[in-house]
Amino acid sequence: MGAKTSVNSNHLPPPAEDEQPLSLQVDWTPEEEIRAKRKMDLILMPLLSLGFFCLQLDRGNIANAITDHFMEDVGITQNQFNVGQQLLSLGIVLTEIPANMILYRVGPGKWLTLQLFLFGTVSTFQAFQKGLGAYLTTRFLLGITESGFIPGGLWTLSTWYTREESAKRVIIFYFGNQLGQASSKLIAYGILHMRGVAGKPGWFWLFVLMGGFTIFTGFLYGFFFPDSFKNPHSTFLPHVKIFSDREVHILRTRVWLDDPAKGKKKKKIDRGAFGRTFLNWRLWIHGFISLCNNGPQRAFDTYGPTIVSSFGFPRLKSNAMAAVGLYLQVPMGFLFSYISDRYNMRGETVIAGFICHLVGYVFNRSFTALPPSLKGVRYFGVIWTQTFGTFSHPLNITWMSLTCTDSEQRALAMTMAIMGGNIAGIYGAQIFRSDDKPLYMRGFAVACAILSFGLVLAIIRYIDDRIRKKKLGDSIQPVTESGENSGGDEKLGSARFDEKNPQEVPGDGKKMQIAIDPVH
Template identity: 25%
Template sequence: MGARDKTRRSPASPIEDKEQYDSNYYNPDVPNPNAEYDDDLGVQCPSHTTQRRLVSKIDLRVIPVLSILYLLAFLDRTNIANAAVFGLQKDLGLTGTQYNTALTIFFVPYIVFEIPSNIILKRLKPHVWLSLCMFGFGLVTICQGLVKNWSGLLATRFFLGLFETGMFPGSFYLIGMWYKRSEAQKRYSFFFGSTSLAGAFGGLLASAIGKMNGMRGYLGWRWIFILEGTLSCVVAFALYFMIPDFPEEAKWLREDERTYIRARLLKDQGRSARERRITFSDVLNCFKDFKFFLGGIMYFGLIVPAYGYAFFAPGIIKTYGYTQIGTQFHSVPPWAASFVFALIIAFFSDWFKHRFMFTLIPIAMSIAGFAILLTTHTHPHLEYGALFLVTMGTYSALPVIVCWFNLNLGGHHRRAVGTAWQVGFGNIGGIIATYAFLAKDAPDYKPGYKICISFACLSAGACCAYAGALTVQNRRRERAGRDLGVTEFEKTEMGDLSPDYRYLL
């Protein structure tokens, strides 16, 4: 029997009046003469046209909302770089490495609470937890604009990291539970592209807000925090009603749509085990898989150049001779270029249903950009052009790495833990990045560029090791076969360790 057999129908008795049916959908309780039965999925399903419409419906509900959420999170996280151009350090009397320490303390709670945050997200539902966290980091950002000294800056940066801890891994975890592995990269890259848009948007906002310098007694850098934090708080209220939950409980889909989505994801990723809670034993068992550590290292290596650029790009660009406002404007084009290039990489990655080479090519671009910056110090236009290579390479490889690892994890429990682990461990690189570019190394910043090149190479090496591990395990499972006496319940518990599971390269 073929993959699609239009002669098979629901066992219920058909009725003659076909006009009462929507030709694109079916009622699970009454057979639709226009619906088809998919033997592979084991369910009656809508037409090909409507399947595409359903995926588009999911796209419009899931991706834009989460992109807005993370855009504002990344904006509030990195706008301190724009504030520094407008005199934050001088006004607060920061000396030596105090500014770098303020950047570093953000990552302490951000790293520690990644896994607990994803566990809470699964229990509370995404729309509750993510909107609550968003309101929290918006409020803290406002307070950051009111601090009077270094101690106050440290406190606000710490709580900013605490509230933002769930934004990125939570959103990636949620997206991964909606899409098949072969179609997810474009969605991941568009979502991750919100970081590039945040960089571009932040530069434009800072150039405008900077003109408010002195208004109501506040310097321009304070207004950057106050206004952008207020925006996050306001948007958090709206997103409470807009952030989607998991497919199993999405009220904005009909029952037949949820049935079809669950079936297609089951075939692609295995059983999700959404219904059961994540235990401490689940967390420990995940770390018995060495691929978890490779996934963390892949992300860790690229986070160093990613945050190195995000936190220090305005300061680097300022050394090219631009004014404060000119520096903010010139920070925009590299971010915009990285957003477009990331979508191009994602399109071809999904087209070829391949991830590995689409991590190495962008990483090579990033290394080339840093190499130019390391060796060239008298040609501002060439150096500025190298920043495009850095952003385009780094910020297009990162979403591929996270998508590749995340969607090779089967089941809610392994994916929730794995996504949080990769992002949490990876952000240790953020601590390194905050001390990579010190004021004493300006304007050449040679140590910083060397550090970024080294860690980008580390990421590339980890990607090669991860691809090799996937290839070996896929071949072993092919030789062993699928009938190993493992029950369906055991396969669900095993997730991607199940003998039926095949990893995507």
């Protein structure tokens, strides 16, 4: 007897004309699902992480160029350099929502592929800049061309994976960012020694080689990155199926069983979705959490090699030394994401990450009073800050995603979180200023204050979550074959709840019961 899933048809309202039909049918074996999911992991995750890796190379390689006399060669001051970093973030913020509306309409396959070509080209041509005008223009253009890539990647993950799997994949996606931050410094250590080749400075080759690698990655996306369940083809090979019809059926249905709202993805984002998103105060809290975490982190990443160099280490060697903590954040981030997923501790892991991040700036501020002979202790403060500086952001995004009630709201919420992170780059670019170097005592104190405020917001949101779950009680718990609640909190496959009236379940108010026959 084939497996069949029966669902209370009154639980969900009938789909509108512009909605894709929702079909809940389990007719595969666990082994088939494992194979299909493994194939999806091997295709999607390396490409998404590689794309993020390239984005971070192109965005952050300028921090490594500083140690190779970039400012002196181009003819700008440190404070003018900071303005360029602000323009990068401003370009992202101004075009983030339009970019994601385009992505939602044309699909991630075409849009993310195009973006890699665009920001790879801009990054390459940074090698030819001279003077303040060229510097400011290229940074602004880089921000515009990068806008939408990160939330586009996050939105892609949310459509291909169940919520139980999401935090781990989001962290893997962000490993591309973290490895890009770390590897760019090691790669730069080698490339910057090319100063003098063809009469060019080392930073010239840094931009050319890294930008060229991003363009190459764009071709990989064009040939291998699948667009969606509806269109499981790549941009350059529109008639070649990356997944078989059977695999698409399995992967799509398992996601819809986990969250029926994902099966009702509309063809475009309507006005109501903007209201549901931007009038939801909880989503704003998540946006401000990203705003607080990313400002200090962006500033520290930009000036990390310079800060290490100020301890008395050689300038180019400082790039390699500034990579140590960034590599350590990869296993640490994976540990936090495992705890977040395995024990459903969304708020707890964000709060713990914030505390560790804050402690790093307390260390750096305190260590400024140490004598120069204790540069190893001061370097420890750098490593600690880098190790815990990034992963609270993707964990917060996962927490935010689980707060959303439909794919439209989720797409806009992802944009809100990333916009918060990039607005953070606007103010973060001015945390470390020329009149505060080399100790940056004021900068570290400002970072401590900002992170403290973000920590308070995360605690408020966590308390709110606990209160809501206590009020909801068993009303949102899934119902198993035996009719008993299976536990957990917002992991569906089960019932949804209305954000505006969380005490009631939409539709007829009854729990959705899924009965699955044995699979042969």
